[in-house]
Amino acid sequence: MTDPNHGSLTGFRTRFLLAAAAWAVLVAAVLVAVPLAFAGRLPDPLATHWGSSGRPDGSMPLAAFVVFLVVLWAVLAGIGAGVAARARVLVRRSARAWSCAGLAWAGGLMVITQAFTIAANLDRGHWTRAAGLSWQVAVVVAAPIALGALGWLAGRHGPDVPSGPPQAGPVIDLDPGKRPVWVSTATAPWAAWLALVALAAAVIIAGVALSGLFPGGWGAVVPLALVGVVGAVLSSVSVRVVPEALTVSVGPLRWPSRRVRMERVERAWVEERYPAQVGGWGYRGLPGRATIMIRGGECLVVRYTSGGELAITVDDAETGAALLNALAARRHPSVER
Incomplete structure (x- = not known):
């Protein structure tokens, strides 16, 4: 088998990491620049959650919304780029393609979710008057998948050293x-910590929601509990x-x-x-x-x-x-x- 650390692959590794870093920076810049550009036309807090009826039923301060998306993207991009940068992944076309697909999908999901959230809140004065969402949900699901497919195609370019x-x-x-x-x-400490944090957050939010201080918090309890269960299983x-x-x-x-x-x-x-x-x-x-x-x-x-x-x-x-x-x-x- 060809050595993954062979000198002929050094240039490809450098180009791949530069491309991944450029994508990460581009998405982060969009996540910061777009809300700042429209800050004067957005309510604060702004609607960030819509119920099954398509009407807004939850809000978040504008600054918290921006920070949340940027931090989430930084974590996802860091994990994705770190995994993709491994020598064994870089030299295998299939593994590299799926890594690129994941980075493209995650970045697209962040940007498109933010775009529709801002569009729904634009010039609304108060978050309760934000526009409803209907067909937009299909776009939020489909568009990142399309970007992931493009990332998969992009990742297939380059060397391929199949396993023997x-x-x-x-x-x-x-x-x-x-x-x-x-x-x-075998254990995965990151999954155990993910489960612990997610379950603790679900319990805390449920308690706050029961007290009436954050009635809209129930929408986050089930997803957090689900993440906790999945994290425990993967631990x-x-x-x-x-x-x-x-x-x-x-x-x-x-x-x-x-x-x-x-x-x-x-x-x-x-x-x-x-x-x-x-x-x-x-x-x-x-x-x-x-x-x-x-x-x-x-x-x-x-x-x-x-x-x-x-x-x-x-x-x-x-x-x-x-x-x-x-x-x-x-x-x-x-x-x-």
Whole structure:
């Protein structure tokens, strides 16, 4: 395989990072400049939330609205650019394309959301008189997807160093008189903190809304609680291998879990994978070829006898692969490895 750090890729890496930085700065500049340009024609606070009827039912100070979008974009762009800048991502066309698509989609969503919010509040005097939203919602959904598609096409330009075929997986000798068991985990501290902050914010906002100080806060409780639950599920993964089956569990409660009977396992190996290569964190892909992505790096990849594959980001994956191969060889002695 071509070395991702080869000197011939240095110029491409520099151009890619400059383009990503230029996009990040451009979006941030728009998020700041547009509200400032129309500040004299906007109410303060301005309407920032619309109910199912299409009428405004929540507001936010203009300065807070601008800061919120800029900070959110800085976080998204920083994470996206950081992941995309990895050498292994840069040299793989598919991973690079999805990284660019994510950056383009997120930037487009920020700008278009702000544009419609300002347009609805323009010259309205008070946020309660802001224009309703109807067809605009479809544009807010569709336009960022179109920008993401353009980003995906842009990311496909450049070098492509595909992963080589998986090598034969490790194997260990099993003592026929003992019952082997292997358990390992992987954690994502960022997801645990995200869950903690989101759930705490949901509880605080719900309490304030119940007190009557912020009646419009209920609209944020459910999304924050959902983010908290998703963050908790993404915070850890546990893999257990015994002679009968492979079991994969996620989250602090080890639920949900997935059990694969050992007779379905053909072989296993270790492979490095990153969120940008598989489309992000969580359960990515389709049944039969999926990745449980908790953190980038070492993955345990299991191939089924049916031809499907499951990859799990887990620590000490080589030991797990060796045990799976030994157990599979015991059940399928004629299978070449």
